[in-house]
Amino acid sequence: MISYNPKIWFAYIFRFHKSDSFRKLLPSILVIALYSGIVAYLEIEYFKLDDTSHVKNLFVIHTTLGFVISLLLAYRINSAYDRWWEGRKLWGSLMNNSRNLAIKLSVILKDEKDLAYFRKLIPSYASMLNKHLKDEETSMQLFEQVDLVIDHHKHRPNQVAKMIFQKINDLYITHKISGDQLIILNNEFQSFTDICGACERIKNTPIPYSYSAFIKKFIFIFVLTLPYAYSFTLGYYVIPVVSFIFYVLVSIELISEEIEEPFGYDENDLPTTKIAENIKKYIEEIL
Template sequence: MVQYNPKDWIVFIFRFHKSDTFRKLIPMMLFIGAYTGGVGYLELEYWKLSQKNHLSNIPVMHSMLGFVISLLLVFRTNTAYDRWWEGRKLWGALVNNSRNLAMKLSVILKEEHDRAYFRKLIPGYASILSKHLTDVETSLQLYEGIDLDNHKHRPNQVAKMMYQKITDLHEQKKITGDQLIILNAELQSFTDICGACERIKNTPIPYSYSAFIKKFIFFYIMTLPFGYVFSLGYYAIPVVIFIFYVLASLELIAEEIEDPFGFDANDLPIEKISANIKKHVEEII
């Protein structure tokens, strides 16, 4: 995830980061510029059309559709940001729940080997969940000696190991029934968070909606030069390129943040959050 100062306007304006949409859109912008120049040459130089031609009225259509496309893009970006922010809230909840479970166990457990077990498994769950969400394949020997079957659901295996340990401690009379209930509620929240993250990961924006927006932007941009060249001449080239840059950038940003679990520049720093959980749990237990 990109770390930045939101108040530093000069850096935003004049520095191009690798995550900027400008770099990704350069080939298409060059094509749009050449296409607009070609349309302008045909209409103004080759066919010598006048402003009385009906093609000069095409901007009327664009003014009507501009409002529609703006609404679609606003909804698109808001939906994508909601998914990104929900993912951040879920991982924030995982941080808090890991701390709460660690604090309760640090008080309840008296023997060092029991405390060491959870000192390894609580941050291990966060680390394995981050690998699970980013589709990182791992070996059977995964996280500091935690044995997992790579062909089964890995976070569930770690949660089951913690449940089993809590149950064994209860049977050994090391924790009471009331403490068992409290700890079970904390462990259940881990699985709830995992399921919510998987819902975001495995349920993308419906294909028809995403495809329609892309087609809408494409045909909207491709028809702009036919009317703009009558009023702007060849100055329509930078104008059309800029309009394409704005509209396409909004769609690219929405595509990137709608799946917040990955390695893109704007994805959530779940590996860093996992490392912080490990650090805090080791401090508590």
């Protein structure tokens, strides 16, 4: 995720980051500019349409549909941001619950071997969840100082969660923790699987195809018909105007596509790897 100071204006206005939509859209913007120039030339120089032409009245359609497309794009980016923000809240909860579990275990347990076990396993859940959501595939992994093997071709977070609960249950059977303490620990532990399921729901449930495809078609047709109406009033100035409108509308769609799936590798995706590293650091401090 890109870190920045939201109070700085001009530095970001005149700076184009590698993930900026302008860089991605520049070839398309040039094509739209060329297309607008050709339409303006044909209407002004070749066909020489006058003010009585019905083509001039096409702007009425754009005035009406402009309001509709603004509503659709506003809903589109809001729904995408809701998915991004929900993902951030889930990973924030994972960090808090991991620390709460570690704090309780640090007070309850006295055996260093038991503490070392959880010192490795609790951060491993965040790490495995991060790899699971990013579809990172690796081979079998052996944890240091812990006799555990993770099969990376199966559901890795579930395997780590099972190991953590198995260890907690063993501690209960050996009377190292009481029944009341088991109930207290279960709340934080259960939240791990709940967070995993919620993240999988975001990852595996994209915006409906028909809605996304309709917006793309709508923007495409809307922009392509702009030069026909506005060449009468703007002349060749229709070239930069239509190009700018195309940039604004398509940029909103591109931003929505990027943030609606917050667990990938895009510049604006959630820093889940960094969060997992912070969880590891905090757990090691506590335990």
